[in-house]
Amino acid sequence: MAFGARVLKTGIAVTLALYITMILQLHTPVIAAVAAIFAMQPSIYRSWRYFLEQLQTNTLGAAIALLAGMVISNNPIVVGLICILVIMICLKMKMEETVGLTLVTVIAVMEASGQWDFALARFAQILVGIGSAFVINILFFPPNPKVQFNQQLEAAFRRMSLLLRTVVSDEMKETAFRSEKDVLEENLKSLGDKFKLFEEETKKLRRAGYRESRHIVVHKQLLYTLHKGMEVLEAMDNHYFQSVREEGIDRLFDAHLELLIKGHEHVLLKLEDKVKQDSHEIERLQQDNEAFLHVLMTQCVQGEEGSRRLSIVAAACYEYGFQICRLDRLVGHVESGQDKKK
Template identity: 70%
Template structure:
């Protein structure tokens, strides 16, 4: 398991929260440390949003807990009912992510049984932890979702390309193919999350100028093209080997998938400004993609077991279409930041 920046920043934020708590003379600094752990987020925007959300829900939760503590005895049943009320309020406010830390504050304040100064101290513990995480996340190794996204694009493409190039020829062991396929699905989910982080930062923190808007469009199409490639794999698994096919059909599909992967790789290299201008065109792939679909549809007899091949051919055609669309966007895109490390 890699020791990433977020792991290091969490440790630094916890240490910072404990030092500040000690400096301020807090009796139970562990609450600040717990708050720092909860508050560490994968992007600057989410850190800021989390800070504001926690400020609201913790203030409200502490106020409710203080009133309940003044009105009722420090009874486990009362504490449980108060937690239920606070959870419902957080859900109503659509701040589900703040529930865990808010409940820590509520329980800590209820321990005071109506002593407002003790309750205020517990509330300040929480704010120290949240603030420490927010500051550390900005100052140390600030998250760069776009750089992480581009790096992972390459990793996902390489794995997907290997699987597509060997899917028809059946060259990989079944166990290895399944293992790689599951890893690919997991990486695709992670890639979707990283795109969301990048999109949030552009739209919420930075002004979405034309250049930035173009980045979002291109990155979204990069993700969509990979998703179509994954769908081809799924379609092959669900329909191809269950259909009636000839050696010529097998060879045609194998060649076409090789052509699509080469074109996809070419476009990604073009986006990364690594290709010579005279080698950047994928027009031939678009022509071959049209011919391939027509040829397969002509070979299929819909009254026998080959009809399922049409589903696979359509998925391949759609994948090729999305590659061509990404290529057109790449020809006009101004990708501001490249992966340099």
Template identity: 60%
Template sequence: MVFGARVWKTGIAVALALYISAWLNFTPPVIAAVAAIFAMQPSIYRSWRYFLEQLQTNILGAALALLAGMFFSNNVIAIGIVCILVIIICLRMGMEETIGLTLVTVVAVMEASGEWQFAVNRFLLSLIGIGCAFLINVLFFPPKPREQFAAQIETAFGKMSLLLRTVISNEMKETVFREEKESLQGALNSLAGKYKLMEEEVKKLKRNRFSHIRHLVIYKQKLLVMNKGLEVLEAVDEHYFQATRTPQIDVYFDEHLEKLSKYHEHALLKFDDKLKADSNEGVDIEAENELFMTRLIERYNERPAGMLRLSVVAAAMYDYGYQVARLDKLVEHYHRGETEEKEPFDLLLKSIRLK
């Protein structure tokens, strides 16, 4: 578990909510603390959206609880029925994330047995907690999904590069390989979450300038290439070692996979502007990728034993190489300037569906 900024911000938001509640003589302050815990979100956009949605559902929940409390007091069956109604309404409104905190407000208000002063008190406690979480999230170490994505993809590629360079030669211990591959899968899942946060910010916060969009396109392709690399590892693990093969085949696959991994690294470094412009001059990974498949198909026509399984691995490698080459082209156009890059970037903009 990583103790990041969100952990510290949650603690600060809880402390601030408790302090403000005590200063205003609102009781019990624990409601504000619970609200602050629920309201801490991983991005500015989600914090703002959560704040607005909680404001709507909490007003609705408090109103229903106040009416029910006036007629049924704090009857436990009535509390349960109101909770069911609030859940249904939140689901109908498409605000599933607000259900937990809204129910806390409902129970707290109905505990007051219809006394509107107590109901308002408990409602304001929830708003204090939500507001504190939002302010702390914005003012202290605001979430930066783009920077986090860049740092995490560098770490994830380091893991994947090691696995790709050793998977064919089978140099890594089996237990270590399994652990590293599971760690890589977890890292890619985390990257997917970070990309979703970036995509939400570009779509919902009106950051539809081309400079933001082109970054989003490249990050989307980066994530796709990483997943294609993982597919290669899974294909090798599932099919390669079960196939009948020769030492020459091992060398052939190992050398090509190493070329693809190295070219992937070059594309990432080129995007970060860490390589010279002509660092890949003379290297045509697409041609080498096609040559790799052509030679394999020629061998497949001879129908040597095990070639069917090897063709599955080869197809995964070819797809990985194709997506790496595509990433490299996007990076080149990115560095050349907006005028020249717009056409190739438009090819991927459709998949993002910016409104």
């Protein structure tokens, strides 16, 4: 994990939880600190959901643990059985994420052996930790998944454009190319997680309207288009250099990949309102994409068996170009909607 706002906020939340337990003169403040660490979440929506879920499962777990401690004992076997029971209840309530901290509550309460005042103090420490993390997450550098998504998307596109522009010419060293490709794959996985956070927060926390729903669709297409660019890289790696290629094929692919990258970049700039309204970049891309596929497919059908592997690469390039054009249309719909509101 890289050092960032969430790391800093976790430290602040732990500090706040420890200070509050000291002020309230609660013993073993480490329990509050552990709760604060567990409760720090990557988005405000998840923080709120986590807070509510923890409140439910921890209250239930503390009640069961207190009852078991009073009626039975705090024997290790009994503690283990109660933990199993609480896990089953959490799973039944579909609150799997709360299991860890709820078990901390159960063990801490059962340690009190039925002393309800001591058990309540332990439960209060858990709530202090959860509340501290929730408050800090909102007040200090509140997470903004949409901004984080856009920043990571820009970095991923720059890396992908570099790889696509050099894959045919084979200018990059093999080790450098592989390293950049591995980083790009990790970037795409991280982008998928960020999109989920952005979608959750927009739909469930802010009650997305028509305009917000359009933005979700655009961001989903932004991610999907990047994945299609990644599929081109995979197809080039697995099939292009193993195929039989006639003279001029390398130049044809290199020129088309350059056009695809320029078209993708054009749409990203359009999304930021940085291109002229009368630009015809995407129209040229669409026409060239159709012509490129037709030429390659004709050649592959007439060529040798080895040259037909180029059809796989050509199809991946065509699909990437098609998704770029689709992204352009979606961005255009968002822009037209904003213009109507103005």
